[in-house]
Amino acid sequence: MNEVLRYTAFTTTPTGGNPAGVVLDARELSDAEMLAIAAELGYSETAFLHPTDERQYRIQYFSSLAEVAFCGHATIAASVALGERIGPGTVNLATQAGPVPVEIAADPAGEITATLTSPPAxxxxxxxxxxxxxxxxxxxxxxxxxxxxxxxxxxxxxxxxxxxxxxxxxxxxxxxxxxxxxxxxxxxxxxxxxxxxxxxxxxxxxxxxxxxxxxxxxxxxxxxxxxxxxxxxxxxxxxxxxxxxxxxxxxxxxxxxxxxxxxxxxxxxxxxxxxxxxxx
Structure with missing residues (x-):
């Protein structure tokens, strides 16, 4: 519960991409606690998931300084982390900016790709x-x-x-x-x-x-x-x-x-x- 994972998104190597913190079950955390975790990590954003139903989550994003409405790289990081645990398929994320469905796919070698559908542009x-x-x-x-x-x-x-x-x-x-x-x-x-x-x-x-x-x-x-x-x-x-x-x-x-x-x-x-x- 409340384990803080560290992933880097939009890369296949730990030395590339954009690092993000991921908490897959943040239901027991307050906003102040989430902000403190994000600040301690020091990444541009950390994603906090609140499971609401099967493959359904409310998600919050915090930078080191404040909550943000939507973050793409932390969404990709969180979705890959989910895919490693619950397998391929669609997960539905409720963000402050609106619903964001994410398709999680795995290739024959097991590499996971996440594809989010953004809020309206x-x-x-x-x-x-x-x-x-x-x-x-x-x-x-x-x-x-x-x-x-x-x-x-x-x-x-x-x-x-x-x-x-x-x-x-x-x-x-x-x-x-x-x-x-x-x-x-x-x-x-x-x-x-x-x-x-x-x-x-x-x-x-x-x-x-x-x-x-x-x-x-x-x-x-x-x-x-x-x-x-x-x-x-x-x-x-x-x-x-x-x-x-x-x-x-x-x-x-x-x-x-x-x-x-x-x-x-x-x-x-x-x-x-x-x-x-x-x-x-």
Whole structure:
């Protein structure tokens, strides 16, 4: 009861991906106790599951600083941990952002992949004066560092993320920002991450996600931002229904991660797939 597991998501090796804490039965824990566990672990998020019925769970996510409505990588980590114990199939998670079904599958070698269906995705253009310029200043970027083919938006698939396209792979790789300044902007505007990306091709992207609200400089893999970003691309008309998107994240910080996203025909939600492995 209340055992704290440690997994890293969107990778097949313990040295890659994004670490997350997982508590598979948190029914006896208070919010204050969950926050304390998350803070002690120091990961960007920890997932706490409250079983309600067979393969049905209420789930809460805590960063080191606060509760968050939805977290993709902790969902993948928790679902793989569940799959190792209860086997393949669908589990249904009730999050603050809405219902999130997760399909758990195992290949012949026993490797488990979890595919979550995000809350509905939406996006809107970002304000140049009130949102984009202050963030560029905190990043130490100029307007010339952005790719005009991808307009700045605030995208959501469970929580808000500012989406900015880097003009080059080199610009994306060279990230050294003002943590306090960006953190204040994000806190004031209610953003979870700033999703910085560079397009290698129409369906392959490289991304970095500064995450001051979670108390960390950068997230190595961000499933919620990946879902929001996929919805953003679809709204821009850059993805067809059923298109599959590959996102490489964490490479520049030494924790390579692989996220696979797909749109759903006739549905604003997004599927996000990944693996996870225990951290010893």
């Amino acid at each position: 939406s996006t809107r253009p970002a304000s140049e004066e009130e949102e984009v310029r202050p963030v560029l200043a905190a990043l130490g970027w100029s307007a010339d560092d952005l790719d005009p083919a991808y307009p700045a938006h605030v995208a959501n698939a469970g929580n808000d993320h500012l989406v900015l396209a880097a003009a080059s792979r080199g610009r994306l790789a060279d990230l050294d920002y003002d943590f306090e300044a960006l953190g204040k902007i994000m806190a004031d505007l209610g953003w979870t991450t700033v999703h910085l990306f560079w397009p290698e091709s129409p369906t392959v992207f490289h991304a970095r996600d500064p995450f001051p609200p979670g108390g960390v400089v950068e997230d190595p893999a961000t499933g919620a931002a990946a879902a929001a970003f996929t919805g953003y691309l679809r709204t821009l008309g850059r993805l067809e229904d059923g298109a599959v998107l590959t996102i490489h994240q964490g490479v520049d910080m030494g924790r390579p991660s692989l996220l696979t996203c797909s749109t759903i025909p006739g549905d604003s939600r997004v599927k996000v797939s990944g693996t996870a492995v225990p951290i010893q």
